[in-house]
Amino acid sequence: MAEAQTLSARSMRAMWMGVLAVALLLAQAISARALPESFADLAEKISPAVVNITTSTTVTAGTGPAPIVPEGSPFEDFFREFQDRNGGGGNGGEARPRRSQALGSGFVISEDGYIVTNNHVIENADEIQIEFFDGNLIDAELVGTDPKTDIALLKVTADQPLPFVSFGDSDTARVGDWVVAMGNPLGQGFSVSAGIVSARNRALSGTYDDYIQTDAAINRGNSGGPLFNTNGEVIGVNTAILSPNGGSIGIGFSMASNVVKRVVDQLQQFGETRRGWLGVRIQDVTPDMAEAMGLAEAAGAMVTDVPEGPAMEAGMEAGDVITVFDGVEVEDTRALVRQVGNTEVGKTVRVVVLRNGETETLKVTLGRRETAEDSAVPAAQIQDQADPQILDLMGMSLSELTPELREQLELDQDIDGLVVTDVDEMAEAFEKGVRAGDLITDAGQQKISTVAELQEQITVAEEAGRRSILLLIRRQGDPRFVALPLEDK
Structure with a gap:
């Protein structure tokens, strides 16, 4: 009997040791998956599609602020001669034009030579030159830009198909996921940095902002370069950094790929963006506003004004709270603006609003935002005014x-x-x-x-x-x- 109990105890101990061993192996596997041993294979795979961008712009010397030198100073003649030599136009000399260069990054998205970068990288450029990973240089043409998302699309013509990368789904990126940034930081040439997704859905200053925040090192010159996930898919375009000294302190921002893809598709098709336009002014619903209107929660977008446009034609009124747009619940004004902008121009959508405590559904045919932004306000009619109180x-x-x-x-x-x-x-x-x-x-x-x-x-x-x-x-x-x-x- 005692021997049987001893054998049973030994069997149980062996079983638990086996379970523990399996658990340790799984933990090691999970740890290895969470912390890659190396990014070398990934970098080797995607590097050929990442490019350096050099732009040249003609500027007139002497248009900037001149050095402040007290009259009669011994440095007065020195600065006058310096300005004359460099076309500064001192003492009435003519300002001579000169070439100014800037550096940035980008990436190829198709074998026929379409390249994505930031608008601020190529803005006002007279010439745009692309340097590929193998050192080959090709001049690029500007297809179109979208300053609202700071995205630009370029095109090069090459003798053979180019290596390219594909966009991934930025909505699946989670805080804590590994990411890799590539580009041309500080003009030093191709460089790779790794980090994690620090935050999602960051807004800086734009209407359509949807930035991924990362601690992967991003510096000047990285602008326009790609942010990759570990599958080698582009989930962001490196655009900005938050820094007190101009260098990376681990707070970088990449425009989410799901925003970029829509912009790039329109730039390829039209050479410009064509965003939907509802034609209302809106603000977020605060808790005290919700209480004042008898709403169950502070959600949706409050309509503050309805100028002439699609919403007015559909019967929308100031004071309406937009709760559903085209079948999607509206969380706040930012979400509504992005959803409207991403909707096809000319599409008729159902918009659900709360008005005086009741729900109404309106059918709105969207206009085009870019056209509406330049529309004029109609003249007003004169009305009599009563004595004031x-x-x-x-x-x-x-x-x-x-x-x-x-x-x-x-x-x-x-x-x-x-x-x-x-x-x-x-x-x-x-x-x-x-x-x-x-x-x-x-x-x-x-x-x-x-x-x-x-x-x-x-x-x-x-x-x-x-x-x-x-x-x-x-x-x-x-x-x-x-x-x-x-x-x-």
């Missing part, structure tokens, strides 16, 4: 519009509302950015032009149990919604 409310002094105030604020005749003449700096209105000179055109999502109309909407909000009221405020033509507490009235 003045009211102190919610920390603000409000006045009905007078001809003098309309002229002072440069308001069109078809715009009505209450003018903010003063704001108490201790009131919440001041904290939320309301200032003297602002014009309140809507209250509780209803048009107002008189003090009585505002007081009526406040009563409606109180009877509905609201703690705040939503106001539409315009400043120099730009509208935005602000929710102010009723207890401050």
Whole structure:
């Protein structure tokens, strides 16, 4: 009996040792997968498709700031001679043109010679020269640019098919994934750096920004170069760095490939971008705005203005909250702008809006943003103006519009509302950015032009149990919604 128990214990111990061994092997395999032994094979595979870009631009010498030298200084003659020798035009000499060069990076996306880089790499360039990995030099032609995403498409003609790389799906990149950046940092030639995805969906300053943040070393000259995943697919275009000294400190930004692919496809097809245009001004829905409107959550995009365009033709109104666009739920204004821009011009889409607590579905045929940006504002009709009334409310002094105030604020005749003449700096209105000179055109999502109309909407909000009221405020033509507490009235 004792011997049987001993054998059983030994068997159990052997089994657990086996399980432990398997677990250790799996852990080693996972560790090896997470931390590659080398990127050499990947670099060797993708390097031939990465290029250095040199641009030449004709500039006029002497157009920049001249050195400040006190009159009568012993250096005065020296700087005059220096400017004359270099075409600076000192003492009336003519400024002579000279050539200025800049360096950047790029990558080939097709065997017939299409090359992607940053717009700022080739902007204003007279000549663009591509240096390939094997040292071959070829002049490039500019196909098209998109300053909004800082992307440019070039084309070269080669004697044989070129090595190229493909775009990957940037949406599948996760924070912590390994990435490899390639390019021409500081003009030193081909260089590889590795790091991880530090963050996703970063926005810098553009309307269509969708940057991947990485700690892979990116320096000046890397602009326009590719950011690869470990499969050798391009998931970003290296565009910018955050640095106090101009060098890499581990915070670099690459425009996501899913944005770049759409831009490149349009540049190839049209030589320019063609983005969808809804024709509204919008802002995010804040929690206090959601409470003031009785919304369940602070989501969607609040319409602040509907100028002449597709949305107006479809019946959209200021105060509508866009919740669904073309079958996709709208999280915020940034998401809506990107989705509209990525939608085909001329497509008719269903847009779901919340209006006065009810859901409505509108059919909107999208226009083209690039065309709409240059459209003019139609003339306004003249209306009579009643005698003004003045009211102190919610920390603000409000006045009905007078001809003098309309002229002072440069308001069109078809715009009505209450003018903010003063704001108490201790009131919440001041904290939320309301200032003297602002014009309140809507209250509780209803048009107002008189003090009585505002007081009526406040009563409606109180009877509905609201703690705040939503106001539409315009400043120099730009509208935005602000929710102010009723207890401050």
